[in-house]
Amino acid sequence: MISKRKFSQLFFALLANANLFALWKKALYRGGLKGVCFPGLNCYSCPLAPFACPLGSLQQALASLKALKWQALSALSYVVGTILLYSFLLGRVVCGWICPFGLFQELLFRIPSPKRVVPRALRYVKYVLLLFLVLLLPALLVGPTGYGKVWFCRLVCPAGTLEAGLFNLALRPELRSLVKTLFYWKVAFLGLVMGLCVVYFRFFCVVLCPLGLIYGFFNRVGFFKLFWRGEDCLDCGICRKICPLNLKIPEEINGCECIRCLNCLKACPTHVIEINLSLTPAGKFDSGETSVKSGLCERTEGHRTNSDR
Numbered sequence: 001m002i003s004k005r006k007f008s009q010l011f012f013a014l015l016a017n018a019n020l021f022a023l024w025k026k027a028l029y030r031g032g033l034k035g036v037c038f039p040g041l042n043c044y045s046c047p048l049a050p051f052a053c054p055l056g057s058l059q060q061a062l063a064s065l066k067a068l069k070w071q072a073l074s075a076l077s078y079v080v081g082t083i084l085l086y087s088f089l090l091g092r093v094v095c096g097w098i099c100p101f102g103l104f105q106e107l108l109f110r111i112p113s114p115k116r117v118v119p120r121a122l123r124y125v126k127y128v129l130l131l132f133l134v135l136l137l138p139a140l141l142v143g144p145t146g147y148g149k150v151w152f153c154r155l156v157c158p159a160g161t162l163e164a165g166l167f168n169l170a171l172r173p174e175l176r177s178l179v180k181t182l183f184y185w186k187v188a189f190l191g192l193v194m195g196l197c198v199v200y201f202r203f204f205c206v207v208l209c210p211l212g213l214i215y216g217f218f219n220r221v222g223f224f225k226l227f228w229r230g231e232d233c234l235d236c237g238i239c240r241k242i243c244p245l246n247l248k249i250p251e252e253i254n255g256c257e258c259i260r261c262l263n264c265l266k267a268c269p270t271h272v273i274e275i276n277l278s279l280t281p282a283g284k285f286d287s288g289e290t291s292v293k294s295g296l297c298e299r300t301e302g303h304r305t306n307s308d309r
Helices: 002-015 052-064 070-089 093-098 099-107 122-139 150-157 158-169 173-178 181-199 203-207 208-218 236-244 261-267 298-300
Strands: 224-228 275-277
Touching: 002 093, 002 099, 052 070, 052 150, 052 208, 070 208, 093 099, 093 208, 099 158, 099 181, 099 203, 122 150, 122 203, 122 208, 150 181, 150 261, 158 181, 173 298, 181 203, 203 208, 236 261
Parallel strands: none
Antiparallel strands: 224 275
16 A cells, blocks of 8 residues: 555656646646746756746746846745745655655665665765855856856756656657757766665765755754654664664754654654644754653663663
């Protein structure tokens, strides 16, 4: 039976790519919905996409600042406001339950192969990509016309290569004469990312995705948080073992990397992990009272002895 999360992922993937008329018209949808940013990573230039991508829209607004000024500022205000709204209300719930490219990565990870954990140091690559390719270069590196480029989409984004580049070429073979070296780089990079996603759970999310990083900044202060009741914890370690991202729980239960899959919540035998819907910032270890070390003996009393560990 399909889980609630997989059902949600599939529903939103279909919603984000619902413009089936493109299969006959072979053209991008340009209606009113194109002005609405979909929460997850889903390329604007995909023929099936009726919505805009927030990451691409953010870069486009920044790239137009010098040339269009007030129009670009208006667009930038809208895009930033939309991203902040999604961030405060959902955080990385978007990543775990909504993003189509997240679902694609999880399907790749199901392919039989040796499985590995992404080295923690690689998590910081997406910070560099967010700062330079998404924020600084589009606004600062402009051409004679005053326009910059959407550098992350242009050089990195595998979702754009898959959904826009390859799909457009399949629908419209006449575009193949326009293909240049940059496209071959993007295809090779897409293949590399797909291969790594077979071995590493959500490699793109963990290492490369600036949009997930933005949402992650709000995991601790947004509306959707996780709460850990330390005084009732058995310290059995099941939550840490079942976490697909190998997070340290409870320390990272509301950290930037948590995609809100809720595996830990469902697996906990004493249900000490709960959903907390409020705008109150999460406290230390998200219990508000008990730390791991100081509460260890008190938590285990009545549950099991020290020799049982």
